[in-house]
Amino acid sequence: MAIDSDKCLAAGTGSSLDAAAALFHSLSDGTRLAIVRRLANGEARVADLVSELGLAQSTVSAHVACLRDCGLVQGRPEGRQVFYSLAPPELLDLLSAAETLLAATGSAVSLCPNYGTDTGAEVTG
Structure with a gap:
């Protein structure tokens, strides 16, 4: 690829x-x-x-x-x-903030109809 x-x-x-x-x-x-x-x-x-x-x-x-x-x-x-x-080194802060945000939103992001991972649909963007 x-x-x-x-x-x-x-x-x-x-x-x-x-x-x-x-x-x-x-x-x-x-x-x-x-x-x-x-x-x-x-x-x-x-x-x-x-x-x-x-x-x-x-x-x-x-x-x-x-x-x-x-x-x-x-x-x-x-x-x-x-x-x-x-x-x-600030990239580590961004990764940590992303993990905190993901924990706070639960499964909402993975269920997103456009970019989610649990929908089985092809991701676009």
């Missing part, structure tokens, strides 16, 4: 709403969110993420590149390897 990392960026960057939309869009993919959640526990190589998430190397690499292009992940080269970590 090929990912165009340019899709991580908002079409217009003139307003804070565009920037916020780009941020949430970058986290809206389940694979990217899984990578971010994993990196919240410490740095990892693509090979580590492949092993831990059970995904193809090309898929993980494309999603890591997207997150890197969005400024959410940074790489630290060490020899021939690159160790990835979360770039802004």
Whole structure:
């Protein structure tokens, strides 16, 4: 599955709403969110993420590149390897706030007819 990392960026960057939309869009993919959640526990190589998430190397690499292009992940080269970590520490605060919000809303979000996970319908957006 090929990912165009340019899709991580908002079409217009003139307003804070565009920037916020780009941020949430970058986290809206389940694979990217899984990578971010994993990196919240410490740095990892693509090979580590492949092993831990059970995904193809090309898929993980494309999603890591997207997150890197969005400024959410940074790489630290060490020899021939690159160790990835979360770039802004505030991302941990956002993840924590999201978990709190999900706990407060119960199953409402997962039952959402447009984006929910329990509807069985194809997600659009």
